Amino acid sequence: MLRNTKDGYGLVAIVLHWTLAVLVIGQIGLGLAMLRxxxxxxxxxxxxxxxxxxxxILALFVLRLAWRLANPQPAPEASLKRWEKTASAAVHRxxxxxLLALPLSxxxxVSASVLGIPTLVFGLFLLPHLPVEVSEAGEAFWRSTHHLLAFAAILLIAGHILAALRHRILLRDHVLQRMLRPVGARKRERT
Ligand code: HEM
Ligand code: HEM
Incomplete structure (x- = not known):
């Protein structure tokens, strides 16, 4: 029930998916609001x-990637067409x-900023700066990269959510349920 199997996601992958989903959507909202x-x-x-x-988010992403690599990848829902399997695999990748590029950018x-404002992570420890060029040009480059990635994430996440809703409401298959109930629990329920 904790681990993934070929038939579906385990509890750990599901908890990590939803925790990161809430954090990332909240983080986009916060990012847009804080500048305005x-x-x-x-x-x-x-x-x-x-x-x-x-x-x-970066720390949880590392945990999630490690868990994904240490677990079997569930096979796509049998009812999916070939283009749906290709599209969903591409979007997930x-x-x-x-999830890696956004926090790093x-x-x-903040590392490239000429203002050099320190980052005290949750008031607990000081974040070291990345070894990037400290200059106005460097800061402008990373700012545009971060903004561009954030807007790409908004589009991709919107598409991802719409696809999940399409499966639930129009196709009425098990794609969304796979991310809601761990694989062992679903099997026991059916027997
Ligand atoms: C309301 C919001 C969301 C819904 C309804 C949702 C739904 C789902 C569903 C149903 C799957 C399983 C797809 C399958 O079995 O083929 C999935 C997988 C995935 N979701 Fe989401 N998701 C949401 C938000 C997010 C967000 C915000 C992110 C990341 C930024 C995200 C990243 C992923 C990734 C990477 C996978 C693939 C997992 C894997 O196979 O390792 N999701 N999502
Ligand atoms: C998944 C993680 C992240 C997401 C989704 C995200 C998203 C965003 C968004 C949407 C904005 C506003 C863009 C705009 O209004 O044009 C923003 C701005 C910003 N982000 Fe992030 N961010 C993430 C991680 C981080 C991290 C880890 C840092 C620093 C350690 C950071 C530092 C900043 C800063 C300093 C700004 C303001 C930039 C400016 O002055 O224009 N972000 N972010």
Missing amino acids: VADKRLSFDLIQWHKSIGLL LLYAL GWAL
Whole structure:
């Protein structure tokens, strides 16, 4: 029940998927809001939270990737057409890539900043800066990269959610259920 099998996702993969889903969607909302609030003090505080949550996402992503590599990958739902299998595998790979690239580009952005504002992760420890060039040009490059990746993530996540809803509402197959109930639990229920 904890581990994945060829038939479906285990509890650990499911908990990691939903924890990261909530954090990433919240993080996008926070990122968009923090740059648009008028109160400068509040904006600064929200950016500090954004940096800490982003690093938590990076840590959970490493855990998730390790768990995925240490587990069998569930075979796609049998009812899926060939293009659906190819498209979902491609989107999942891109989502994994974004889960790594987004926090790293954010980290590079604060490391390249000429202001050199320290990042105290959840008020617990000081984040070391990445070895990137500290300059206005470097900061601008990482800022555009971070923004571009964030908007790519918004589009991809919207597509991913719509696809899950299509399976649930229109096709009425088990694609969404696979990510809601661990594989062992579903099998026991059916017997
Ligand atoms: C309401 C939001 C979401 C829903 C309904 C949802 C639904 C699902 C479902 C049903 C699957 C299983 C697909 C299959 O078995 O082929 C899945 C897999 C996946 N989801 Fe989501 N998801 C959501 C949010 C997110 C977010 C925000 C991310 C990441 C940024 C994400 C990343 C992934 C990845 C990487 C997989 C592939 C897992 C693997 O096979 O290792 N999901 N999602
Ligand atoms: C999955 C993780 C992350 C997501 C989804 C994300 C998303 C975003 C979004 C949507 C924005 C606003 C972009 C805009 O309005 O144009 C933003 C800005 C920002 N992010 Fe992230 N971010 C993540 C991780 C991080 C990390 C780890 C750091 C730093 C350690 C970071 C630092 C920043 C900073 C400093 C800004 C403001 C940039 C500016 O002044 O224009 N982010 N992020």
